[in-house]
Amino acid sequence: MSTPFNLNPIGEPWPSVRTPWPDRSAPLYGPAFAQDPSAYYDSLRRAFGPIAPVALEETGAFRGYLVLDHAHQLEILQNQDRVWTRDSRWYRDLSDGVLPLDHPLIPQFAYRRSRLYAEGGEHARLSGPGNKALAELDLLGTRDLIADLADQLIAGFFTGGEPRETCEVDLLGQYALQLPLLVMMRLMGMDEHSALATGNALHEMLSGGPGAQRAAEELDGRMRALVAQKRDDPGPDLVSWMHHHNQEAGLDLDELSEDVWLQIVAGRGASTTWICNTVLELLTNPALHKELASAICSMDEAMNHVMWINAPIQNLIGRWATRATTLGGYHLNVGDMAIISLGASGADPAMRSAGTSVSRTNKAHLAWGAGEHGCPARDLGSLIVRTGLECLWERLPGMQLAVPQERLVWDLPYIARSPSSLPVTIPSPPTDVLADVRNGQQQQWTRQHTFVSSPPRPTSTEAREQPSERQGRLPLWRSLVAWWPRR
Ligand code: HEM
Numbered sequence: 001m002s003t004p005f006n007l008n009p010i011g012e013p014w015p016s017v018r019t020p021w022p023d024r025s026a027p028l029y030g031p032a033f034a035q036d037p038s039a040y041y042d043s044l045r046r047a048f049g050p051i052a053p054v055a056l057e058e059t060g061a062f063r064g065y066l067v068l069d070h071a072h073q074l075e076i077l078q079n080q081d082r083v084w085t086r087d088s089r090w091y092r093d094l095s096d097g098v099l100p101l102d103h104p105l106i107p108q109f110a111y112r113r114s115r116l117y118a119e120g121g122e123h124a125r126l127s128g129p130g131n132k133a134l135a136e137l138d139l140l141g142t143r144d145l146i147a148d149l150a151d152q153l154i155a156g157f158f159t160g161g162e163p164r165e166t167c168e169v170d171l172l173g174q175y176a177l178q179l180p181l182l183v184m185m186r187l188m189g190m191d192e193h194s195a196l197a198t199g200n201a202l203h204e205m206l207s208g209g210p211g212a213q214r215a216a217e218e219l220d221g222r223m224r225a226l227v228a229q230k231r232d233d234p235g236p237d238l239v240s241w242m243h244h245h246n247q248e249a250g251l252d253l254d255e256l257s258e259d260v261w262l263q264i265v266a267g268r269g270a271s272t273t274w275i276c277n278t279v280l281e282l283l284t285n286p287a288l289h290k291e292l293a294s295a296i297c298s299m300d301e302a303m304n305h306v307m308w309i310n311a312p313i314q315n316l317i318g319r320w321a322t323r324a325t326t327l328g329g330y331h332l333n334v335g336d337m338a339i340i341s342l343g344a345s346g347a348d349p350a351m352r353s354a355g356t357s358v359s360r361t362n363k364a365h366l367a368w369g370a371g372e373h374g375c376p377a378r379d380l381g382s383l384i385v386r387t388g389l390e391c392l393w394e395r396l397p398g399m400q401l402a403v404p405q406e407r408l409v410w411d412l413p414y415i416a417r418s419p420s421s422l423p424v425t426i427p428s429p430p431t432d433v434l435a436d437v438r439n440g441q442q443q444q445w446t447r448q449h450t451f452v453s454s455p456p457r458p459t460s461t462e463a464r465e466q467p468s469e470r471q472g473r474l475p476l477w478r479s480l481v482a483w484w485p486r487r
Contacts, residue, residue, distance in 0.1 A: 008334065009089040014096075015324070019331040021063065025053035028066060028339075029412060037314060037413045041068055041344035051328030054339070056105065056414070061098050064318055064337030065327055068344040070366065072328060076319050076338055077370040083325050084338070086373055087117045090320035092335025105414055107216075109317050114258040116373070123372055128249040130259040131376050133241035139379060141451040142187070143387050148449065149182050150175075150391035158429045165428055168402050171392075172276050172422040179388045180271035184264045187452075189230060189237025192445040198222050202265075223257040236454045238263070244455035267377060267384070273312035273418040274303065274385045279392065280408075280422065281306050283401045288356060292393070299386050299393070301360035307367040308351055308359040314343035314413040316369065342366050343413060398427040 008014055026044055027033070033040045044052040050069035056062040067073050076084050088109045093099050099106065111117050115126035157169045169175070181202070185195040201222065204215035227239060231253075234240035239260055246256060282289050282302060291297035306312075318337040325332050332338075346365050351358065368375040375381065392399070402423035409420045 008092075008095070009087060014092060015334055018333045019324075022053045022330065024048075025055055025060070025063065028054035028056050028414075029058075034410045034412045037343050037417065038309075038347040041341060041347060042349065044068060045344070049328060051330060053330070057100065057103055059100060061093065061100060062103055062105075063093070064339045065330060065332065066315075066339045066341050066344075067327070068341050070345040070348065070364075073340050073342070073345050073366055074370060076340060077366065077374070079319075079371055082119075083321060083323060084319040085119055085322050086319060087111065087119065088318075088320065089117075090322060090335050091318075091337055092333065093337075095335065105317065107212075108415060112258060113255065114262050116262055119372065125249055126251065126255060126259065127376065129242040129246040129251060129256065130263060132245035133238045134263075134377055134380060136241045136452050136455075137187070137238070137380065138451055138453075139383055141449055142183075142380070143383060145186060145449040145451050146179070146183050146384055146387040147391055149186070150179055150388050151395070152444075153178055153182075154391060154395050155433055157426065158433060167426045167429060169424055169426060170421045171279055171424050172272075172418060172420075175392070176272045176275040176279070176388070176418075176422070177268075179275070180384050181264070181268040183384050184267040186445075187238050188226065188260060188264065189235055189239050190226060194222060194226065195445065198264075202268075219261065220257070223261045224253060227253055227257045227260060234455055234457065236450070236452050238452065241452065241455050263377070266375075267381065269416050270312040270375075271381055271384045271388075273416045274306065274381075275388050276418045276422055277310040277312060278303050278306045278385070278389055279424075280401075280405075280419070281310065283399065283424070284405050285356075297360060299389050300382070303382070303385060303389070304361065304363060304365075305356050305359045307365045308346045308362075310417065311342045311346045311365070311367040312416060313367065313369075314341065314417045315415055316340040316342065317415060340366075342369075343417065395430060395433055396426050397430070399424050401425075 006013055026047065044054075044066065045068050050067070050072055052066045052068060054064065054066045056064070067076060088094065089111045091099075091109075094106075115123050115130070118126050153175050157167060157174060181199060182195070185198060190198065198219065201215040201218045204211045205219060206212075227243075230237065230239040231243050234243060239256075242256055242259065251259070282292060288297060288302060288305070292299065292302055316339065318339045321332045321334055321336050321338070323334055327338065342365075346367060351362075368378055368381075402425045408422070411418065411420055
């Protein structure tokens with residue numbers, strides 16, 4: 001049931017007296033922010049100190065306090081005093097209806113009945129089955145699955161047309177956007193038909209076009225159907241394990257579907273940008289590139305460096321005050337928003353002056369978040385990104401940026417930060433990759449990877465067909481990997 005406008009989410013009246021919004025604030029939009037967010041955060045830091053009141057669009061109605069420094073960020077994320085919530089129904093401006101509801105960011109933080117918007121005991125209840133299922137993953141088997149999907153995507157770069165001396169590829173659209181989503185859908189046990197439909201609907205929803213709402217509803221329906229199917233016919237996948245671990249928690253079908261949905265979307269977004277931003281760093285930082293090539297620096301270290309200088313998730317929108325509080329000298333009202341700028345705290349000038357040797361090994365960055373809502377899938381996320389990058393590096397030596405770095409066009413880094421496309425050139429298809437292309441018959445959605453066992457069956461021990469065996473090879477694989485030309 002929705003709460004009336006004049007009441008907060010726990011049914012109490014919003015305070016009638018509010019401290020006014022500061023006279024001085026800064027825009028958090030525009031080309032300067034999009035092109036070089038680090039420099040932009042530095043300028044905000046110089047003008048305001050560690051906390052900057054910002055507006056996210058021209059009317060100024062969509063506003064919050066941007067938290068630029070590590071110490072304040074950690075304090076809010078750890079939330080020891082229970083001042084803050086991630087439940088966006090506490091955003092007073094949203095509750096009062098003063099926000100421009102057509103702003104593209106609103107759907108990204110609009111309340112849903114999932115762990116992302118829950119706190120305390122309810123958060124633990126909603127997270128239990130999903131986290132326990134993730135712990136069942138065999139990471140070695142999962143690595144094989146990721147490498148297989150990565151190799152198939154790479155082979156796809158060279159299909160169609162005559163073999164050429166050099167091949168140009170949009171590494172974002174043709175690889176980084178696809179690999180994590182394909183991995184997550186496979187881990188969830190989707191068959192090829194439903195993965196293709198889910199990918200299409202997700203693409204449509206994120207494009208924000210006229211079909212976005214319909215696509216979002218279709219996705220909800222698909223998640224519910226998947227969860228219901230795995231309840232009746234469990235197999236070696238995460239959704240089946242979630243059912244198994246749900247026996248105590250007792251989440252209903254909608255709650256389980258929400259968590260499957262959240263894991264797919266969360267797993268896809270940050271992994272995509274992390275792959276993209278690490279490729280970019282390696283192709284534009286010759287010293288790092290050379291050290292990686294001579295094994296002085298590992299891929300993990302290069303990835304950690306990127307967590308500091310170009311965090312995959314730039315800003316967490318947001319955290320809302322559940323009582324009046326102070327933040328860096330500002331008086332905040334109940335329902336005011338804090339935006340945690342992980343991009344800003346990572347690119348702290350002190351860290352940058354310490355150089356890459358520090359950022360490679362120091363894991364004190366907040367790029368995974370922290371506290372109750374910190375990322376529960378760090379091992380899996382790192383594995384997807386590391387394997388994806390290692391496959392690229394092993395299979396495609398000599399890869400280069402196809403345009404000067406300054407010509408890359410960046411999306412506004414409200415949440416994730418990546419360029420609109422990442423064109424690279426690949427000198428000539430290496431023979432082993434070409435062999436895979438010629439052997440295109442082998443390309444398939446489902447190969448026999450053992451990344452997780454089947455959960456024990458609660459009632460019958462009767463042997464049933466495993467989904468991986470039943471699916472076999474379907475001819476949809478090509479359309480599945482080709483569906484995403486651009487975001
Ligand atoms: C690979 C790079 C990844 C990065 C950098 C990353 C980063 C983050 C961050 C910063 C948060 C905190 C959000 C907040 O506090 O508001 C988060 C939460 C979350 N992440 Fe990840 N993530 C990654 C991969 C994944 C993967 C592969 C999964 C798949 C299961 C996943 C599932 C989640 C979930 C379910 C949450 C919500 C946790 C909660 O609210 O309790 N993430 N992630």
